[in-house]
Amino acid sequence: MTKQDLIDCHDRIKPFIHITPVLTSRLINEMIGAQLFFKCENFQRMGAFKMRGAANAIMQLTAEQRKNGVVTHSSGNFAQALSLAAQGLGVKAYIVMPNTAPQVKKDAVRGYGGMVIECEPTLEAREHESKNIEDQYGATFIHPSNDDQVILGQGTACMELLEAQPGLDYVATPVGGGGLIAGTALAVHYFGTNCRTIGGEPLATDDAYRSLLSGQIETNTTTNTIADGLKTQLGDRNFPIIQKHVEKIIRVTEKEIIASMRIIWERLKIVCEPSSAVAFAAVLNQKGKFNEKKIGIIISGGNVDLSHLPF
Incomplete structure (x- = not known):
């Protein structure tokens, strides 16, 4: 970079x-x-700062990728950031969150237009659910921190x-x-x-x-x-x-x-x-x-x- x-x-x-x-x-x-x-x-x-990386990652997608939406797994600030950035860019956001995440965080993601998909509170479960959404909807996975554009x-x-x-x-x-x-x-x-x-x-x-x-x-x-x-x-x-x-x-x-x-x-x-x-x-x-x-x-x-x- x-x-x-x-x-x-x-x-x-x-x-x-x-x-x-x-x-x-x-x-x-x-x-x-x-x-x-x-x-x-x-x-x-x-x-939070995560709005910056979320916006950039979505903006670097192709028109076809944007049409199919984005997906991430996060229970914190990136869940909200990707939802808000996607909303501003007219892109659908699927947010995989552990079922133990505070209700206030789930509500915040929904408030920013994100679609919350709950899973068990393990990394394996989060990754499995994210992959399901990728396969089902053709959504592009955006990692909260391990992504060049982020x-x-x-x-x-x-x-x-x-x-x-x-x-x-x-x-x-x-x-x-x-x-x-x-x-x-x-x-x-x-x-x-x-x-x-x-x-x-x-x-x-x-x-x-x-x-x-x-x-x-x-x-x-x-x-x-x-x-x-x-x-x-x-x-x-x-x-x-x-x-x-x-x-x-x-x-x-x-x-x-x-x-x-x-x-x-x-x-x-x-x-x-x-x-x-x-x-x-x-x-x-x-x-x-x-x-x-x-x-x-x-x-x-x-x-x-x-x-x-x-x-």
Whole structure:
């Protein structure tokens, strides 16, 4: 994926996304001993960065593919993103969701025009049901994170951040399925100047951290983290990009995630979800490393169940 691919992608999706703001906090800067610039994708359409990749992936389909619709399996933000992007482009979206997904998430997908197909809460069941829809309707499968067009779309958030703040030393993102950090790493590589990409990952689901160490895609045996958007694993499209362009992944505890989320709510006065707080938690965890640096942080989303806040 080239620099021009990212530029073309950004031009393509502009009519379907918000150019989100970059916020700062003097108190947070003093706390870290650095300058932090928060790229607020919680203000993106449907409340998360995933709108970018979903829109780009659909727009790259042929007319015939669009006619037959798209399908994905997701219980989170990508389910909503693909539904909304498909609705805006006049394409049918089939969304395979585990029957254990919160009703509010199923309702949100339906509200954006997606057709919800429920399945058992296992990866095998999700993949099986998605394949059935592909076979039955001719729908094109779009993976939430392991897809080149999705990765490019997600990278446009960092492009905008680097345009607003060209002198960054680091850009930090949360790490789940790998689409955001891979896209960010490409944007940093092509548009940054002596800038490096780092990731934050929950200690409870540290498969990406272990994957970089072992050189192969690792899995998690537990998913016991409040950062529910980061329970997925890397894929064969994004992992090579992460290997090549990500400097390091910093693991953080559940306490650190919750404390960081609270600071963002209190100091920036914005709503962010637990997964979003993980990148900031990583910087806070190793603040000595970032002393007097300029750091961009991608606030990946703001879709929170307000009846279950952790503080």
